Amino acid sequence: MKCPFCGEGDNKVIDSRLSKDGTMIRRRRECLSCTRRFTTYEQIEEIPMMIVKKDGRREQFSKEKLRSGILRACEKRNVSMHTIEGFIDELERDLREAGEKEISSRILGERVMQKLHDLDAIAYVRFASVYREFKDVNDFVEELKSLLIREKEA
Numbered sequence: 001m002k003c004p005f006c007g008e009g010d011n012k013v014i015d016s017r018l019s020k021d022g023t024m025i026r027r028r029r030e031c032l033s034c035t036r037r038f039t040t041y042e043q044i045e046e047i048p049m050m051i052v053k054k055d056g057r058r059e060q061f062s063k064e065k066l067r068s069g070i071l072r073a074c075e076k077r078n079v080s081m082h083t084i085e086g087f088i089d090e091l092e093r094d095l096r097e098a099g100e101k102e103i104s105s106r107i108l109g110e111r112v113m114q115k116l117h118d119l120d121a122i123a124y125v126r127f128a129s130v131y132r133e134f135k136d137v138n139d140f141v142e143e144l145k146s147l148l149i150r151e152k153e154a
Helices: 063-074 081-097 105-119 121-131 137-153
Strands: 011-018 024-031 037-043 050-052 058-060 102-104
Touching: 050 105, 063 081, 063 105, 063 121, 081 105, 102 105, 105 121, 121 137
Parallel strands: 050 102
Antiparallel strands: 011 024, 024 037, 050 058
């Protein structure tokens, strides 16, 4: 790290602390040449995840887009924001830990539907209707039948 005052590269770290939100490390440094002090911040460089859509298009993973879809499905249902945010954070962490740079929208959609199925049946059907592109009432009826069968088996 070059000193912003004299341009020398030799310095020592005097103090390190986590930022208030815990996402960065604040380092207080002292230049060994001019003895002036300066602050640097270190944070994780996140590699963007790409979502591969059904038609082959790729778009960057958007936590906001995922949240929007889940919120729409859970609208006027008894699912707390805390539960939704926790699920979204857990899902994003799992996807990043998998280490894949590209993730199929099918995998993402199935994970969301699995969680919504566990949380609220109505939210699940709402999400499934958009995700699976229901064409008519018969598609809804088929999904509801399979939902009822799974609940009887559980």
